[in-house]
Amino acid sequence: MIATTAVALVSAALTATPAVATTPDLGQKVAVPAYIPPSDTTSWASLTSAHAQLDFIVVNVANGPDSAVNATWKTIIDTAHAAGTKVLGYIDSGYFGASVPARTTVLGDTDATSWLVQAQQDADRWYQFYGSSIDGIFVDDGLNTCGPTTGSNAYVDLYEQLDDYIHGNHPGSLTVVNPGITVPECYEDTADIIVSFEGSYADYVNPSPERATAQWQLDGDPNKFWHIVYDVPEAQIAAVTAASKSNNAGYLYLTPDVLANPYDTAPTGSYWTSELAATAATSTTVPSTPARPSATDVYSTGLDLSWTSSSSSNIVGYEVYRDGLHIGSVGNYYPASSEFTDVGLTPATSYSYTIAARHLNGKLSAQSTARSVTTDVVWGNAPGAPGSLAGSDLTANGIRLGWTASSVTNDPVAYYDVYANGVRRATVGASVTSVHLGFLDPGTAYSFTVRARSTSNAQSAAATTVSVTTPNPAPIENASVVFGATTTTFQAQYNLTFNFQNVFIDADGNAATGYPVGGIGADFLIQNGGFFQHATGAATWDWSPVTLGSGPLVSNVGGLVTWEVPSSTFGAATSLSVVFNGSGSSPDETLAPIVATR
Structure with missing residues (x-):
């Protein structure tokens, strides 16, 4: 992952079976x-x-x-x-x-x-x-x-x-x-x-x-x-x-x-x-309209839909709509009924569901007759409020919150919802009683609380509020470069959370070559735990991985990051111009160039 605009997907490979003599007319x-x-x-x-x-x-x-x-x-x-x-x-x-x-x-x-x-x-x-x-x-x-x-x-x-x-x-x-x-x-x-x-x-x-x-x-x-x-x-x-x-x-x-x-x-x-x-498929067949769905199980926050599956092998799936909004797809499970589960609903609320059949060619039928369903009421008693909410490990961008479990009534606790300044920021399961909440802004006042939520969506009272103001340190500080005879050491204190901790290195002293950043032309890049060389002379984000015997990352403790690279990597260079940078999750920060000589 070497670019803030380009992150490789997982490289695991599943290979495909070669096409058979007759390729399905699948509309992809x-x-x-x-x-x-x-x-x-x-x-x-x-x-x-x-x-x-x-x-x-x-x-x-x-x-x-x-x-x-x-x-x-x-x-x-x-x-x-x-x-x-x-x-x-x-x-x-x-x-x-x-x-x-x-x-x-x-x-x-x-x-x-x-x-x-x-x-x-x-x-x-x-x-x-x-x-x-x-x-x-x-x-x-x-x-x-x-x-x-x-x-x-x-x-x-x-x-x-x-x-x-x-x-x-x-x-x-x-x-x-x-x-x-x-x-x-x-x-x-x-x-x-x-x-x-x-x-x-x-x-x-x-x-x-x-x-x-x-x-x-x-x-x-x-x-x-x-x-x-x-x-x-x-x-x-x-x-x-x-x-x-x-x-x-x-x-x-x-x-x-x-x-x-x-x-x-x-x-x-x-x-x-x-x-x-x-x-694209060659067929233009439009499937017939499917039967009206039935609600086979209705509860406070969700329901199960069921309908008669098509016996046609050309009907490969169905699209499901709630109040006109497409909410999901499901396969054709003939000869069994086709089913779809909808979750995250509001108790005691009416919803309208329709389905459309999907042909192998990708064409959709007209939507079915609608089925109106009203979810169950909140039938349980609300859980007790989470207890002893406390904050720790406060940084410019994060805080760790912990609480004791809510008391259970006749309706078990399903989730805990975590709020910052009145906005829900996370939801965790009933067995979890602590979270490390990130993406906070430096120098900002926050009030945190937690509420328990039962299986029927009964919500507890809020836990006692934790109020803090996040610190507002320099994003990156204490940057240094030691250009030694055998090893070059780069170090900086990153005080904010960055997806990418970057060190740009100009080894030829020419700002017109390499990637332009902070007044230098970077020929090399350290990014988190990777080391890269600029692949072209053009001013583009184009880097090739470089394999090192070890490193470059030596340690990252409390945001104090140390990297080491063999000095021979930089050839006959006698000086390096180095720019430390952080990007992603926090606003980009770029320090002035540091010149190191050997």
């Missing part, structure tokens, strides 16, 4: 991980124009929504949305801290709850910054096992909880989770769409046995699955698209771009035209 949609610099107007022209086959793009400002509205990105997002293309905001799940080594949140935590809270806050901030032009959320770094041990669904439960939070707080949102590889069927309800393949053309056309498409995908709703294939020659677009249709992938993206970042450009010209055309 193109979906694009658009991690493209705003300066690449040619690529963006492909994605901000109306295309019937282009369904959605994923945008990424700074490994998420950044710290405030970015005017340049807002123009791109608004333009794409206005053209009829859905825009999904990128967030990182960090594998919920389960990877080895464990990924850390911007606040430095590795536990699953902290990752869940950060993901919830990132999702909310996309909608806060860009409003109705955001159509959904893309969750990167998805796991591909149900849980840490056989029989456990702990990982799936986390993704489902995040998915419910997004749908409940942002009705009509489209959600995508990216394991980048085949997953077991336990993942079916973790998001609306699953990236079940991400990899190269070579992997896709020459599958190994262990990378075969899962049978449940072949049998399921094609609109549940997205395949992303890079390094695809233009001459092979038709063949790869046919293979993806045989693999029952309803969403597809092909690009000629290659590693290290195959998503920093978009196809243009004849390649783009061919890709859009190849995903």
Whole structure:
């Protein structure tokens, strides 16, 4: 992840089964991980124009929504949305801290709850910054096992909880989770769409046995699955698209771009035209209108819908609408009834539901006759207020809050909602009694409280308020560079949470070459734990990874970050001009150049 506008997806690869003699006439949609610099107007022209086959793009400002509205990105997002293309905001799940080594949140935590809270806050901030032009959320770094041990669904439960939070707080949102590889069927309800393949053309056309498409995908709703294939020659677009249709992938993206970042450009010209055309179906059949749905189970905050499945093999799925708003898709489960569960509803409220059948070719039927349903009342007694709320570990951007569990009435506690200045900032399960809340503003007064919420949505009184004012330190300070005979050491104190802790290094003393930043032309870049060399002489964000024997990151303790790089890396240079920078999650900060000599 070397650019604030370009973050690679998970690189795990699931290979595809080659196309069979008769390719299904599957009507696919193109979906694009658009991690493209705003300066690449040619690529963006492909994605901000109306295309019937282009369904959605994923945008990424700074490994998420950044710290405030970015005017340049807002123009791109608004333009794409206005053209009829859905825009999904990128967030990182960090594998919920389960990877080895464990990924850390911007606040430095590795536990699953902290990752869940950060993901919830990132999702909310996309909608806060860009409003109705955001159509959904893309969750990167998805796991591909149900849980840490056989029989456990702990990982799936986390993704489902995040998915419910997004749908409940942002009705009509489209959600995508990216394991980048085949997953077991336990993942079916973790998001609306699953990236079940991400990899190269070579992997896709020459599958190994262990990378075969899962049978449940072949049998399921094609609109549940997205395949992303890079390094695809233009001459092979038709063949790869046919293979993806045989693999029952309803969403597809092909690009000629290659590693290290195959998503920093978009196809243009004849390649783009061919890709859009190849995903379309030839059939124009419109399915018949499905039966009126029934409400088989109604409770205070949700309900289950059911309807008679079509016996036609050409009906692959159904679209579900609540009060005219599209809220989800589900496969055709013939001969069993097709079912859909709606959550995050308000008690004692009337809702109207319709469904539309989806043909293999992607055409939709007319919507069914509506079914009106009124949710159950709040039947339980409210839980007791959470006790002993206290704050600790206060920084410029975060605070740790802890409380004691609420007393239980006849209606068990389901969630705790955490509020800052009256706005809900996170929701955690009943077993969780502490959170590390981030994305606070420096030098700002906050009042925090917590409320318990029961299964029937009865809400407790608020916990005793915790009031604080966040400190307002210099974003980056005490920066230093020691250009030694064998090792060059870089160190700085980062006092704010940045997604990217950057060190730009000019080794040739020429500001006209390399990447322009802070008055220098950077030939090398340290970013978090990676080391990169500028790949071209042009003033563009174009970096190639450099492998070091160790490092460059030596330590990061309390924001004091130390990096080491062999001095031989900089050739015959006798002086370095160095710019320390932080970006993402907090406002960009760039220090004046430091000159170090040896």
